[in-house]
Amino acid sequence: MRLLVPILLLAAGVEVSAQTSAQISAQAPIPATTYELLRAEHARGTDMRSIDAALLSGDSVRQRLAVRAIGRFEQSPLESKITPLLTARAASVRREAVNALGQMRSRYDVAALLASENDPAVRAMIYETLGRNPDAAATNAQTLTDGLRDSSAVVRSGAARGMESLLRRTARTTAPSAATLRTIRDAVKSNRASDTRQLLLLAMTAANDRDSATVAVALRDTSPEVRRVAVALGRTWVSDPAPMVRWQALRVAGTCARATAHVRDSSEHVALLAIDLLGDQKCADAAALAALDRESRANAAWRHQAHAAVSLAKVAPARAAAMVRRLASSTTWQARVYAANAAKLLKDSTTLRALAMDKEPNVVIAAMTTREQALRALTSDHAGLALAAATRLKGDKDLVSALPQLRAAFDRFTATHRVSLRDPRAALLERIGEAADGPSTIWLRERLKDPDPAIASAAAQYLTKRTGSTVAPTTARYEPAAFPTVDELAGLDGATATMRLRGIGDVELSLRFDEAPMAVHTFVTLASAGKFNGLTFHRIVPNFVIQGGSPGADEYDPITDSFMRDEVGLARNARGSFGISTRGRDTGDGQIYVNLVNNFRLDHDYTVFASVTGGLDLIDRVQEGDVIESITVRRAKTSAPRRP
Known part of the structure; x- marks a missing residue:
């Protein structure tokens, strides 16, 4: 999880119009097998034939996978393919369809579905999806308060997720009503489920509602996660047996x-x-x-x-x-x-x-403190150091004289054919664009066909500014790595892994092929090749995440050559879950993070591919510089991806 480089605030995906989709689908049919559906999802909407076949198949498992794939494309023109499945016979399909609409930021009136939908899980997803839409905040807040009073605990949990999400997005500009806040406080007191209480307390945090009576109730909860959030909300000091609560108390009320x-x-x-x-x-x-x-x-x-x-x-x-x-x-x-x-x-x-x-x-x-040190650092193959050097040179009064070194550094990183080295190349390109001379203008035109569309687009922006004429990039779409074969995916559905932490112990993982097949495949491929062995956890944020798996022990040196695509969905960033670090949509580079607490705000934005099944207490002990000694993968006993 990284800050975006300012010039690269764009997606690396591809827009697929409904007309283009129809044209592709009119070609020779492809069977809607599980494998073909996963491959179509990997293609990011450029071939919809197996997906369209699955939508019409009547098979609930294939319909669900197809709908999930469309949601992950995040392309609003494809909304019409999802809406017919909102009335599918299987509740699992209807739930996935509602989630897909939320993922593509659809304006579809999902609240209207509540009148006829009786399944608690689907109703919960409707409420959760409402909270992901900041439009009509007041109306959605009212609907969500109704959900908080539902007789079903499952539905109330979904409404709590929606309320937290909505207020996190809107409370700073649209204050919730007093009635909404009263309903949230009452729901904290009447709901005993840990996740529901945490979400409601986080909603109060977003609204800056530090009601002392509600905080007092939460501080008596048996769950340390609830007490942690209550301490943060109330900014109060407590002595507590749970380290996560003690850390939070010291953080907000330390003297x-x-x-x-x-x-x-x-x-x-x-x-x-x-x-x-x-x-x-x-x-x-x-x-x-x-x-x-x-x-x-x-x-x-x-x-x-x-x-x-x-x-x-x-x-x-x-x-x-x-x-x-x-x-x-x-x-x-x-x-x-x-x-x-x-x-x-x-x-x-x-x-x-x-x-x-x-x-x-x-x-x-x-x-690093001087210009000379920055220029020397431009010769390094360490992505973080090159990026730091480029950053240090920003606004340099003699930047033009450094252009040869900057171009040479960019070309050296590009020559590795590692598209995932976006961060240093983007920073170097920004300096070159800032002070481009005649040779740099010619050089920039070559960057228009860079395999990374974000780099190509940035080069086009700098050329447009320098020449006064609109310049368009040649590269418009990132070409993902080839989809694995059936044999390469064999045994990943149900696979487990052991991560040995040097001097700490073994952590057992369950790999979530059902939710993130490509992330699991990439992780297993890297682990089986020993690529993680000896790498460290370089980023430690207590009560949030730990992050590791970088050859450079930093945020910017990737372990993969190409970008990983996101596989966001229903998997939660719960305490003990493993996710893929990114710098924007579809830009994972193999670095991993582990959630130390329930990080609800990361849901639907970051891929979750594994969960700790043993040794969570060891994860809590990981500190900066601790080493991943090895990762051993155990594939399930099957010859191919299981047909659900």
Whole structure:
């Protein structure tokens, strides 16, 4: 999960008109087998023959897969193919059809379906889908309050999902009515289901409704997830046995005294937050400084030393100087990154100059302060370092003189034929476009046919601006990797995996081929080839996600050569689920994330391809730099993708 590069705010998919779809479908028919349906979904709507056949088949399983595929195309002209299935005999098909309309952001009046729909799961999906449409916020909010009073717990859960989604999207501009807020508060008190309560509390958070009585009820819940959200909503301090609740309390209501008391918490997430807070809150009292001194000593764990060094640099620079110099020579490169960050706070140019020559690219990124260092970094094959160099050169007064190095760096990354290296190439292209000279104008025209449509489009924008004439990219659509064969998919439906974490233990996974067949195939292919072995978790966000699987231990170095397509749908970003990190639609590059809590707001936007079935407590222990030692996959005993 990454921030989008500003110039690349566009989809890499393809628009498919209803007329084009009809023309393709008129060609020779393709049987609506499960395999052909999955292949048609992978083609992103360029061949609808098997999908059209499945829609007319009367087979509920194939109809559901076909409808799901259309929803994933996110192309509104295809809406008419879905709406007839809203009255399908099978509730599973009707539910998928409603979800598909939500996925394509249809304006279809799904609320009207409530009058005739009796199946609780379908009704729940109708309410959830209403919340994904920010239009007519007041009307939809009223409908959702009706759903919160439904006699079915399943329906109420769907209404809670819809309410959270709607208020998250609209509450800042359209405040919910007092009646709506009263209904939400009452629903928190009357519903005991953990997910429903969390969603309702999150809806209150979006509306900035910090009703103390409702928070008090939620703080007594048996679920730590509910208590965590209640603490965040109420911004209240509690002592709690659950680490996720303690972390949240310290995050929203931490004081110097509370942080000092939790520096040695049994949860490293909590302990590291406590150390950070001592610096962020400028805690210079004797107890706080003594705690930081203790954690900064050489016999402390490197993460404690590193975080303590940064905090000491904020509150007691004189105490921090020697510690930072010692940390700069650590054999753990992640510790040297923290040394660079602390050295910047101390304005320690000597340490920064030394670290800017470090052999580890991520250390160089942290230590980079000069133009000369950025130009030197342009020779690196590390995507994150090249991106940092290009970013450092933004607005440089002599950028024109750097154009040869910038073009050479872009060409070097392009020559790898790894389309998934979008981030560094986009940043380099942005600098080239910013100061393009005559040779660069000629060079930019070659980029119009880049295999990445986002890069081609950006080149067209820069040429249009420079020449004053509209220039169109040659590449309009990304060509995805070839769809796997039947044999390559064999045994993935029902497959499991074991992820061995060095020094921590084994985590057992159930792979969700039913929801994300291509993501599972890619993950299994990479794991079976040992591509994850030795890679780390580089991004740790307590009470959110951990992310890893980058050869460069950063956000920007991909593990796959091509982009992965999204497979969003009904799978939830629940605690313990694995997903694919992206930089926008259909741009996964093999990096994975694990949900540490229920992250409802990620649903329908990120592909979920696996769930932890054993060792979730080990996932909670993962910290920055922890290593994926190996991943062992066990395929199911079947010769082909199972026919449901």
